Amino acid sequence: MCQRHGGTHLLLAPSDNVVPHRLVSVSALPSWYEETLAKQLGMNPTTWQTLQERGVTEESQLRLDFFFDAPGEREAATLAAALREETDYDVQVTSQKRAVLAKRTWHVTGATQPTAVTLEVLNNWVRWMVTAGATHGGCVFDGWGAKVG
Secondary structure, rough: OOOOOOOOOOOOOOOOOOOOOOOOHHHHHOOOHHHHHHHHHHHHHHHHHHHHOOOOOOOEEEOEEEEEEEOOOOHHHHHHHHHHHHHHOEEEEEEEOOOOOOOOEEOOOOOOEEOOOOHHHHHHHHHHHHHHHOOOOOOOOEEEEEEEO
């Protein structure tokens, strides 16, 4: 189950070792920040329960996939650079154009290194990821997932 797209991915969190390194002024955050954060955090308890039902424990090591939508190429590159600098995640910038006359859309995707998960770790990581996207290019955190078993 993937909260982002449905399907067989399960949503998880990485380890505690990635937490915000600086405080961010609320006035510096985009208008969508609080809604995005509440939405992502709101999914975590159900996701954690589903993970446990599929055999994930607090000792399980999982590699987490993550997804951001970026306003443009420059913003995607800004976030990707920040994630590479502050974490050991694999990070890619991609774009797509759905139709000939459609505007190109930009995304930042990637994966963490294998890590243990708990609901608390998940909540802390989601806060960090939403904040990282908001403060590095105004990119919207669109969810995460991991293959289980």
